Amino acid sequence: MQHRKDWFLLAYDIAEPRRLRRVHRRLRREGIAMQQSVFLLFGSETALCSLLDELAELMEPTEDDLRAYPVADPAELWLHGQSALQQGVLRDAPPPITGERSPRRPPPRPRPRRPGLWQRLLGRDPGAGARAPQ
Numbered sequence: 238m239q240h241r242k243d244w245f246l247l248a249y250d251i252a253e254p255r256r257l258r259r260v261h262r263r264l265r266r267e268g269i270a271m272q273q274s275v276f277l278l279f280g281s282e283t284a285l286c287s288l289l290d291e292l293a294e295l296m297e298p299t300e301d302d303l304r305a306y307p308v309a310d311p312a313e314l315w316l317h318g319q320s321a322l323q324q325g326v327l328r329d330a331p332p333p334i335t336g337e338r339s340p341r342r343p344p345p346r347p348r349p350r351r352p353g354l355w356q357r358l359l360g361r362d363p364g365a366g367a368r369a370p371q
Contacts, residue, residue, distance in 0.1 A: 242280055245278045245279075245280075245285055247278060260292055263295070
């Protein structure tokens with residue numbers, strides 16, 4: 238059985254900075270940031286409900302607010318000002334809502350090793366060959 242995938246607009250208002258960072262970080266992995274607290278997500282309703290349950294655990298219900306709205310077509314959204322949609326982000330395939338944690342970014346490529354201060358002072362620069370201290 239296949240789940241139908243749709244677009245959803247999520248908006249939140251979090252009172253405490255630590256909870257705000259956690260919710261924002263989680264949503265950044267799943268969707269397209271439209272503004273600081275507004276995200277566009279693509280996925281099934283089941284995956285959305287799973288994500289909303291996960292976010293609800295990070296929030297304080299008496300202080301915070303989270304809303305999700307179905308969107309028929311992101312191209313029909315009215316935008317004014319700078320936006321991810323105006324920059325053509327949606328031309329690429331949207332990230333699916335999986336309900337699971339997304340894989341982390343790959344580790345950065347190792348940079349070429351430069352000689353340390355003591356190696357340079359002692360004249361042991363591996364890149365310059367062996368030289369005698371002066």
